Amino acid sequence: xxxxxxxxxxxxxxxxxxxxxxxxxxxxxxxxxxxxxxxxxxxxxxxxxxxxxxxxxxxxxxxxxxxxxxxxxxxxxxxxxxxxxxxxxxxxxxxxxxxxxxxxxxxxxxxxxxxxxxxxxxxxxxxxxxxxxxxxxxxxxxxxxxxxxxxxxxxxxxxxxxxxxxxxxxxxxxxxxxxxxxxxxxxxxxxxxxxxxxxxxxxxxxxxxxxxxxxxxxxxxxxxxxxxxxxxxxxxxxxxxxxxxxxxxxxxxxxxxxxxxxxxxxxxxxxxxxxxxxxxxxxxxxxxxxxxxxxxxxxxxxxxxxxxxxxxxxxxxxxxxxxxxxxxxxxxxxxxxxxxxxxxxxxxxxxxxxxxxxxxxxxxxxxxxxxxxxxxxxxxxxxxxxxxxxxxxxxxxxxxxxxxxxxxxxxxxxxxxxxxxxxxxxxxxxxxxxxxxxxxxxxxxxxxxxxxxxxxxxxxxxxxxxxxxxxxxxxxxxxxxxxxxxxxxxxxxxxxxxxxxxxxxxxxxxxxxxxxxxxxxxxxxxxxxxxxxxxxxxxxxxxxxxxxxxxxxxxxxxxxxxxxxxxxxxxxxxxxxxxxxxxxxxxxxxxxxxxxxxxxxxxxxxxxxxxxxxxxxxxxxxxxxxxxxxxxxxxxxxxxxxxxxxxxxxxxxxxxxxxxxxxxxxxxxxxxxxxxxxxxxxxxxxxxxxxxxxxxxxxxxxxxxxxxxxxxxxxxxxxxxxxxxxxxxxxxxxxxxxxxxxxxxxxxxxxxxxxxxxxxxxxxxxxxxxxxxxxxxxxxxxxxxxxxxxxxxxxxxxxxxxxxxxxxxxxxxxxxxxxxxxxxxxxxxxxxxxxxxxxxxxx
Numbered sequence: 001x002x003x004x005x006x007x008x009x010x011x012x013x014x015x016x017x018x019x020x021x022x023x024x025x026x027x028x029x030x031x032x033x034x035x036x037x038x039x040x041x042x043x044x045x046x047x048x049x050x051x052x053x054x055x056x057x058x059x060x061x062x063x064x065x066x067x068x069x070x071x072x073x074x075x076x077x078x079x080x081x082x083x084x085x086x087x088x089x090x091x092x093x094x095x096x097x098x099x100x101x102x103x104x105x106x107x108x109x110x111x112x113x114x115x116x117x118x119x120x121x122x123x124x125x126x127x128x129x130x131x132x133x134x135x136x137x138x139x140x141x142x143x144x145x146x147x148x149x150x151x152x153x154x155x156x157x158x159x160x161x162x163x164x165x166x167x168x169x170x171x172x173x174x175x176x177x178x179x180x181x182x183x184x185x186x187x188x189x190x191x192x193x194x195x196x197x198x199x200x201x202x203x204x205x206x207x208x209x210x211x212x213x214x215x216x217x218x219x220x221x222x223x224x225x226x227x228x229x230x231x232x233x234x235x236x237x238x239x240x241x242x243x244x245x246x247x248x249x250x251x252x253x254x255x256x257x258x259x260x261x262x263x264x265x266x267x268x269x270x271x272x273x274x275x276x277x278x279x280x281x282x283x284x285x286x287x288x289x290x291x292x293x294x295x296x297x298x299x300x301x302x303x304x305x306x307x308x309x310x311x312x313x314x315x316x317x318x319x320x321x322x323x324x325x326x327x328x329x330x331x332x333x334x335x336x337x338x339x340x341x342x343x344x345x346x347x348x349x350x351x352x353x354x355x356x357x358x359x360x361x362x363x364x365x366x367x368x369x370x371x372x373x374x375x376x377x378x379x380x381x382x383x384x385x386x387x388x389x390x391x392x393x394x395x396x397x398x399x400x401x402x403x404x405x406x407x408x409x410x411x412x413x414x415x416x417x418x419x420x421x422x423x424x425x426x427x428x429x430x431x432x433x434x435x436x437x438x439x440x441x442x443x444x445x446x447x448x449x450x451x452x453x454x455x456x457x458x459x460x461x462x463x464x465x466x467x468x469x470x471x472x473x474x475x476x477x478x479x480x481x482x483x484x485x486x487x488x489x490x491x492x493x494x495x496x497x498x499x500x501x502x503x504x505x506x507x508x509x510x511x512x513x514x515x516x517x518x519x520x521x522x523x524x525x526x527x528x529x530x531x532x533x534x535x536x537x538x539x540x541x542x543x544x545x546x547x548x549x550x551x552x553x554x555x556x557x558x559x560x561x562x563x564x565x566x567x568x569x570x571x572x573x574x575x576x577x578x579x580x581x582x583x584x585x586x587x588x589x590x591x592x593x594x595x596x597x598x599x600x601x602x603x604x605x606x607x608x609x610x611x612x613x614x615x616x617x618x619x620x621x622x623x624x625x626x627x628x629x630x631x632x633x634x635x636x637x638x639x640x641x642x643x644x645x646x647x648x649x650x651x652x653x654x655x656x657x658x659x660x661x662x663x664x665x666x667x668x669x670x671x672x673x674x675x676x677x678x679x680x681x682x683x684x685x686x687x688x689x690x691x692x693x694x695x696x697x698x699x700x701x702x703x704x705x706x707x708x709x710x711x712x713x714x715x716x717x718x719x720x721x722x723x724x725x726x727x728x729x730x731x732x733x734x735x736x737x738x739x740x741x742x743x744x745x746x747x748x749x750x751x752x753x754x755x756x757x758x759x760x761x762x763x764x765x766x767x768x769x770x771x772x773x774x775x776x777x778x779x780x781x782x783x784x785x786x787x788x789x790x791x792x793x794x795x796x797x798x799x800x801x802x803x804x805x806x807x808x809x810x811x812x813x814x815x816x817x818x819x820x821x822x823x824x825x826x827x828x829x830x831x832x833x834x835x836x837x838x839x840x841x842x843x
Contacts, residue, residue, distance in 0.1 A: 170182070243286070243393060253278055345376075424493045500518050500569070502581045552568075592667050624640045
C-alpha cells in the first residue's frame, strides 16, 4: 500500500513538474518570439531610417535588476525541507522593500533566532545519541531502461536515536563518485526523479547520509540508459548565393550532459563541435552553386559506448550561382607576338560591388583592382604563358584564362672564356654572342653587347689573369628595347702548383712498411700527386680540397740509403707542367741482429766476478741490453749503450748462481731479440777444497783402520775353531769322566747353535783368541794344535797346553738362539762353570 501511495504521489508530482515545464517552455517561446519580432521591427525601421534603437534609461535598468533579484529570492524561498516559506526569508525579502527601521528590526529578529537555534542544537548535541544502521539505495523501475523513461532514485536511511524530536538528514546522491543531488530534510527517505532519463544519466550511483558528524554510504547500483533522441536541424537562411554563410543549429532538447555534434553535407562531414548544452550552432559556407542537403548527428561525450544518434531531419539549402562576377580577359593586338612588341591585357567584369579583381601569371600577381582594368607591357620570350583574370567576392572566385605566345627576337647571349682553365699570369679572352631569330625585324648588326664584371661595365674582353681579374662576369645583348642577359661566368684564375714537399709520417725502419705524404703549399685544386722511386712512378693521388692529404704507403726498404731514391711530383694543369720534390730524407732505423752472449770463463770460482758480454752485428744506436739467469732478469742488468756491445759483471758469484745465462737486445725499431744461452759453472773456493781434502783423507784413514780391525776380528775366531777341533775333539774322554763329556757336548752344542765356539758366559777359547790378535804369535801355538798320537800312559799334553787359556780371558757373550729354552742355557752355563773350576784347582 505504501509503495502504491508513493508511486501515486510520484506520478502526481511528475505531472505537476511536466505541466510546469510545459508552461515555462511556452512562456519562453512566447518571449523569444516577441523578442525576435521586436528585433525585426527595429531592424526594418533602422533600414528605412525612420526610428533609432530605443535607449534604456537608468531607472528602467534598476527596475529590471530589482525584478531579477525578486525572481531569485522567490526561487530561494523554496526550502530543502519542503517548506514554502520561513519568517527569516520573508524578512530578507522585505529588506529591499521597507524603510531602514524595518530593516533593523528584521536584522535583530534574525540574530535572536540564530542564537536560539544554536543554543537548541548545542543542547540537543550534548544529549542526543544517534547511530546510522544502514542506508539503502533503490532504482525504479529497473537498472536498465530505455531513453525517455522516468526513473526514481530512492534513498532510505535506518537510524537509531535517543531523542523524541525528528532528526535532520543530509542526503547526497553520487553519480560516478560525483555529487549530483543534495538535500537536507527531516524525513528518512528522499527520492530523486530523472524525468525523463537520458544516456548521460548512465553510471554507478551511491547515496550518502549524514547526521551531525556521522555519515554512511549506501550500496552501489548501476543505471544504464540506452537509446539517443533523434536530433533536430534548423538552417537560417536557406536561400543564399555561393560563398555566403548559413547558420545551422543541431539540437537534442531532452538530452543532458556534454554532447558532440556532427554536420553533414550529403555524406561529407562539413564540421563538428562540442557543447555543454543540448544544442550547437555552426556557421557553414556554401561554396557550390547547387542545391545542398544538410543533416546532423550527435553523441554523448561521457558515454561513447552509447554510439551516435540517428540522422536528423534533412534541410535543403538553395545556393545560387554568382555569374555576375565572372570576368572576361582579352589581349591586344593579338596573342601571338614577337619580342619587343607591346601587348595590352584587359580584365573586364560587370558586377563591381565588394569585388576584387586580379591579373596573375603562374603564382605572381601582375595587377589588382576593384573594377575593370588594362595591363600593358613590352613582351619578351619569357613572358609567354597562361594569363588568368580572377574575380573574388567573399569566398567565391571566378576566373578567365588566355594564352600569350612570344617569339624570340634574338637568342639569349652566351658568354665564353678561352682557354677553359686560366692560370695566373696567362692571357684569357671573353666572347659574348647571340643568334638572330627574327631576321625580318632586326639584323645581326642591330644587336649591341655590354660586358659587366660584378655588375659594372668593363671595356676589355681580353686580359692577363691575376687576382684583380677574378670576379663574376656576364654580358647583355640589346635590340629594339629588348634586353637579354647571359648566364653568370665566375672567373677565378688558378694558382700554379708549387714545389711539393715529401715527408715521412712514421718511423722508417729497414724491412718494415711506412707512410709518406706529398704536399704543395700553393696551387688550385684539384692537384694530382705521384710517388716516384728511381724516376719510376709507383702511385697516384688526386686532392680536391684542403682537408685532403696525398698519403702513400711504402712497403719497405732494404737499406738506409734506399730512402733517398724516393721523390714526389705534383701538377694541376696537365702532366707537362709537373713540379718535383726533393729526395725523401728521414732518419732510418736499422733493426738489431741476433745478439751473442760471450763469457770470459764458462767455469768460475765461487766468490769471484763473472763478466758477461752481449754483442750484436748491426743496429741503430742506442741499443738496450738486458741479461737473464735461468729466465730471470738479473738485478740492475738493463743498460743502454751507444755501441754494438754491452757488458755486465756479476759480483762475487755464488754456487746457486750457476746455470744458463742469456741476453736480450733492442733499439728504437721496437724489436727485441734474444741470444742463445751459455751455461756457467761455479766451483768451490780453494779453502773449501782444502778442507774437504783433509776431511776425505781422515775419513779414508778411519775407514782403513775400521776395516783392518774388522778383518782381523773376523779371521781370529776361525783359527780358534780349528785349534779346538784339533786339540779337544780327538781326545776321547773316559766314560767315567763326566767333566770331559760335558765339555765336549757343550762346545759342540754351542758351536752348532751359534756358529762360533761360544757359550753363555765366558768363552772357552778367549785366551787363545786374544793371543792370536798379537803379531808376536809363535809357531809353538801352531804346533800345539797339530794332531799327534798320544801315549795313554803319559800325561795329556793337550790338557797342559790349554789349561792356561781357560784362566786368562773373561769375556761374556750373549747368545740368543731361537728354539733353545732358558733351562738348557742355564744347564750349559753350570757345566761350563764346573769345568773351569775343576781345571783351575791344579794350578
